[in-house]
Amino acid sequence: MQTTRRALLLSGAASAAALALPAFAQNYPTKPIRILVAYPAGGVSDAIARTLGDRLSVQMGQPVVVENKAGAAGIIGMEAVAKAQPDGYTIGFSAISPLVLSPHLQKVPYNPDADLAPVASVFYSPVLLLATPASRAHDFRDLLGGAKDRPGSVRWATSGNGSLGHLMLEQLMAQAKVQMVHIPYKGGGQQLTDALSGQFEILSTNAGPTLTDHIRTGKLRPLAVGAPKRLDSLPMVPTLAELGYPRANMSSLFGVFAPGKTPQRIIDRLNTEVNEALKTPELRNRLLSTDNVPTGGSAQDFAKEIDRESVANAAIIKAVGIKGD
Incomplete structure (x- = not known):
């Protein structure tokens, strides 16, 4: 009898919670929303997150505040999201690398499957391989x-250990049988500043408006690009696949994430709002003008892409023999 009563009480509590969630989520949002960007200010992810935040603020009727939580190739930012209250008022903006790459190289302070919920993909970003003023290389063959x-x-400078640029570097060194020195940064801002002053020879980073300007003025020389095809803005620059390195021919997928236990109704609302924002000329033009490709779609499709990338990266890391921290 005691067991039956306990079961009934638990069942009643669960039912009450289930009834309460839709009402809570239906009123969302009632206060400002924070977007934690997993990279420093000044990079493409920061610029796009701020444009997205402005659109979400207009659409949802609440202020959207963007904060930078940089470090460890996005791990610090994603940890902050994973540990936030799962109420929709703290969400993250990051490449998927902290979920699909870093956990295969090192111990991360969150469970990528349980502690973070994919909300919506936002864009694919090509990865440019650039020679700085310190480099003698005029093309990719010169580099090797x-x-x-x-x-x-x-x-070779990347956005950090366990980042996509790190994986590309390891792939190239293994296939070409060359040895280069990995210089990990916390993100794109300081990395670009040091590149312009010749603190290292090679920079791998995502496409962005500031980067485009430096290429046009000749301060940085593009040697190759990780992308499905050559970029319209750089038609003479070959993809890594064309150069014979298809496994290193990678691009970054960026998106929005929520804490893992966020109610589904809030995930759905955020997904709808992000997709609406991606239809606006302001956000689309900002992405396309810098060779970044808007994506969007359902949270479920985003989660499937993350799972697929995680499996693929695990296989690559094992084959190449990359060791993490």
Whole structure:
């Protein structure tokens, strides 16, 4: 009898909670929303997140505040999202690397499957491989030739250990049988500043408006691009697949995430709002003008893409023998 009563009480509590959730979610949002960007200010992810935040504020009738939580190739930002209250008022903006790449290289302070909920993909970003003023390379062949002639003399900067650029570097070194030095940063802002002053020879980073300007003025020289096809703005720059390195021919997928236990109704609302924002000329034009490709779609499709990338990256890391921290 006691067991039956306990079961009935638990059942009643669960039913009450289930009835309460729709009412709570239906009123959402009633206060400002924070977007935690997993990278420093100044990069493409920061610029797009702020444009997205402005649109969401207009659409949802509440202020949307963007904060930068940079470090460890996006892990610090995603940890902050994972540990936030699952009420829809703290969400994250990041590449999917902290979920699909970093956990295969090192221990991360969250469960990527349970502690973070995919909300919506926002855009694909090509990864550009660029020579800085410190580099003698005029094209990709020069880069590999210099690395072979002088092992360890080429320094390659990425957004951090366990980042997509890191994986691309390891893939190239393994296939081309060359040795380059990995220089990990916390994100794109300081990385770009140091690139312009020649603190290292090679920079791998996502496409963005500031980067485009530096390429046009000749301060940075594009050697290759990770993308499905050549970029319209750089038609003479080959993809890594064309150069014979298809496994290193990667691009970054960015999106919005919520804490893992966020109610589904709030996930659905946020997904709808992000997709609406992606239809606006302001956001679409900002993405397309810098060779970034708007995506969007359902939260379920975003989750499936994340799962697919995680499985693929695990296989690549095992094959190449990359070791994390």
